[in-house]
Amino acid sequence: MKNLLISPSKMSLSASQSAIYQKILEQVAPLSLNLMAVKVERQPDDFLAWCHELLDVCVNRINRDLMDEIQFKPLKKVISLLTLATSVTQLTMAKAAPWVIYQEFINSQAQCHGLEERLRLLDFVSKLKASTLGELSVEDRLAFVGKHTNDHDTALYNFDVQWFGQTKTAKGFHELLSVNPSAFDDALSKIPDEGEVTQSQFADFVGSFMVAIISTGEKPSLVVATRLLAMKRPDQFVTISSTKLDELCQGLNIAKLKLHDFEAYWTDVIGTIRTMPWYSSEQPSDESELALWNNRVVLMDLLFWCDEEHAQPVSYTHLTLPTKRIV
Numbered sequence: 570m571k572n573l574l575i576s577p578s579k580m581s582l583s584a585s586q587s588a589i590y591q592k593i594l595e596q597v598a599p600l601s602l603n604l605m606a607v608k609v610e611r612q613p614d615d616f617l618a619w620c621h622e623l624l625d626v627c628v629n630r631i632n633r634d635l636m637d638e639i640q641f642k643p644l645k646k647v648i649s650l651l652t653l654a655t656s657v658t659q660l661t662m663a664k665a666a667p668w669v670i671y672q673e674f675i676n677s678q679a680q681c682h683g684l685e686e687r688l689r690l691l692d693f694v695s696k697l698k699a700s701t702l703g704e705l706s707v708e709d710r711l712a713f714v715g716k717h718t719n720d721h722d723t724a725l726y727n728f729d730v731q732w733f734g735q736t737k738t739a740k741g742f743h744e745l746l747s748v749n750p751s752a753f754d755d756a757l758s759k760i761p762d763e764g765e766v767t768q769s770q771f772a773d774f775v776g777s778f779m780v781a782i783i784s785t786g787e788k789p790s791l792v793v794a795t796r797l798l799a800m801k802r803p804d805q806f807v808t809i810s811s812t813k814l815d816e817l818c819q820g821l822n823i824a825k826l827k828l829h830d831f832e833a834y835w836t837d838v839i840g841t842i843r844t845m846p847w848y849s850s851e852q853p854s855d856e857s858e859l860a861l862w863n864n865r866v867v868l869m870d871l872l873f874w875c876d877e878e879h880a881q882p883v884s885y886t887h888l889t890l891p892t893k894r895i896v
Contacts, residue, residue, distance in 0.1 A: 687868075734810050
């Protein structure tokens with residue numbers, strides 16, 4: 570165990586990885602005796618594998634019966650830091666990944682992240698785009714924007730509509746959407762159906778979106794806006810949520826993004842994504858890869874850490890049960 574704990578000091582870590590590692594060591598101190606009692610045979614030689622190994626120790630192998638109550642707080646903190654480090658490292662790796670590596674990683678996360686279910690949602694939404702939001706049924710419209718209701722019949726909506734970010738807490742947005750969906754149709758019309766979206770087109774979307782949202786009394790938020798953008802063009806936009814903001818910014822090595830900073834989203838987030846080899850790769854001829862390529866940017870969601878319960882179909886088949894899903 571001692572060798573496992575100190576091994577990252579011999580690895581080549583990024584600044585963010587090094588900072589997280591130092592924080593982990595600070596929290597490990599009061600757990601040292603408990604951790605030393607865990608037998609460790611695997612000694613990873615890279616930081617991502619190290620995070621997975623120590624996570625497994627902290628979640629599944631440490632003897633909690635021998636821990637004092639005061640130790641559970643640092644244990645929880647260590648687990649939180651390790652999940653952060655995992656996401657940051659996976660995002661960092663994606664910055665240099667060619668398409669073949671990126672799509673292999675996405676496929677490796679299929680079960681944990683519910684890839685098949687996510688693709689069913691994206692395929693369903695892609696067929697809605699032939700109509701305006703105003704022409705859609707209420708249920709289809711809410712599927713597009715990411716809000717689940719009891720009226721979503723699982724025979725038709727055999728996916729969680731809240732994958733890739735949910736908007737259910739944006740009350741003003743939903744009030745306006747219900748009475749005047751054309752306000753958001755106007756914003757979405759600024760984004761072309763194909764081809765690379767330009768900064769000018771994005772700015773036109775933002776202008777129309779802000780006019781609509783400000784009329785509700787709410788502050789324009791990237792949470793709602795990026796859900797709309799990503800459903801319109803999943804090959805161009807990734808969704809933003811408060812739960813994954815730190816990981817995203819650290820993984821992309823950009824300044825901390827504010828949820829109302831549309832300019833930084835374009836220049837820092839989208840600008841960085843467009844430098845990644847997998848983003849500018851040619852459209853694959855292999856049919857099995859095409860669905861991933863057509864949704865390649867929004868599928869960055871699969872670069873974030875998840876636990877074994879992440880893809881359990883609880884939120885649309887058993888609405889009364891809690892979910893640990895990170896959206």
